[in-house]
Amino acid sequence: MRGYEAWSYGDAFADVYDDWYADVSDVVATTTVLAELALAAGGPVLELGVGSGRLAVPLADRGLTVWGLDASTAMLERLRARPGGERVRAVVGDMADPATTLAATPGAPSTFGLVACTFNTLFLLTSEDAQQACVRAAAGLLAPGGAVVVEAIVPAEGLTGVxxxxxxxxxxxxxxxxxxxxxxxxxxxxxxxxxxxxxxxxxxxxxxLRYLHPAQLDALAVAAGLTLESRWAGWDRHPFDTASTAHVSVYRRAGSVRAEGGPVR
Ligand SMILES: C[S@@+](CC[C@H](N)C(=O)[O-])C[C@H]1O[C@@H](n2cnc3c(N)ncnc32)[C@H](O)[C@@H]1O
Missing domain, CATH: 2.20.25.570 (N-terminal domain of TfIIb)
Incomplete structure (x- = not known):
């Protein structure tokens, strides 16, 4: 789509996002999983494509340090206007290259216990190269024992024609x-x-949306030095199977061991 930029989605949807998409996942279940993963690794959290703070603010409410990166200033204005939004450290940047933005941001950590990319946001990167760069950057930003979490739909199989x-x-x-x-x-x-x-x-x-099948996402993760630790069909952690229409996937650096004693299942 000519003229479509990294900020186009966010700028176009910021005014309706909370009305239209408040219920796309159970916020308590989602933030319970994210918080457990982050706490097991000792925090902090980086949410790529943080949007209006649907998840980031409740995560900050749980006492976590949360950084949120988004390409859309309109979305980040919504985040700042949300009660508690000031507790999320919001930065404008492209999730294809979050490390450059964070390196230029005073006070930003160089590593995170959790890097999260929820609700198909990875698919808003419109090329495989950009998606690979994002996954690689997420892996590079992980603290020891940290995890990358991606939530996305499972695309339908078998479509051939436009x-x-x-x-x-x-x-x-x-x-x-x-x-x-x-x-x-x-x-x-x-x-x-x-x-x-x-x-x-x-x-x-x-x-x-440039979608990925789960196996393709796994291949990007492997190329970034990550391995799949868990895949659920949703934030309630019910098992993923061939009938699942969405997935929540947890990746860790290959060879890294999850922090002992954490309640992560
Ligand atoms: C579907 S919303 C998800 C918001 C939030 N993560 C949630 O789960 O409610 C996707 C967000 O990603 C942002 N986004 C899209 N492309 C981006 C890019 N290349 N870099 C950073 N943010 C981007 C959009 O501006 C939007 O705020």
Missing amino acids: ERVLEPRTIEVDRVVLTVSHHDPARQRVTGQHIELRESGTRLRPWV
């Missing part, structure tokens, strides 16, 4: 949201817009 979809997302008396998307299975890329129509005007919210 799919074009136009469907209603919301129909209200004074507002309609249409989703229009183009799915290119060969490039593993879905390009879309949520088109919001009101009598007062139109609002476009563009998005591009």
Whole structure:
């Protein structure tokens, strides 16, 4: 999508993100897992694509030191406006290269007990090279015993032809949201817009997802020196299987041992 930049998604969705996506995962279950992983490694947490702080603020509420990186200043304004948002150390940067941003940020740690990338955010990097750079950087930012956690959908298998979809997302008396998307299975890329129509005007919210199958994500992780420790079908840690539509994957540096005595399962 010409003109689509790292900040495009966040800038387009910041004003509606908390309304539209508050329930994409159970925040208590999600932050319980993230907090356990971070505490087992001695913290702090880095959330890549922190957004409006849906998870980062509750994590900070649990007493963790949380750093959040995001390319969108509009999203980070939402984070700062959220009650407790001031406790998250927010930095503007590209998650394809978080280390450069953090190195230039006074007070930022050089390593983290947990690097988290939730809710398909890794797929917002629109090329495999950028995704590989992100995973490699996440691995490089791990403290001893630290973990990288990725939450993502499991893409449907078997699609071969290009799919074009136009469907209603919301129909209200004074507002309609249409989703229009183009799915290119060969490039593993879905390009879309949520088109919001009101009598007062139109609002476009563009998005591009470059999805990965779990095995492809594992390959990026291995290339970054990580190994898969756990894969669950969700934040309640129920087992992942061939019917799972999403996964929560925990990676550690190859050869590193999880901190003893931690409650991580
Ligand atoms: C789907 S939201 C997820 C927000 C939060 N992690 C959550 O789970 O609610 C994705 C976030 O990633 C940010 N983002 C997208 N591409 C990015 C990039 N290249 N670098 C940093 N942040 C990016 C967006 O601005 C947005 O805030």
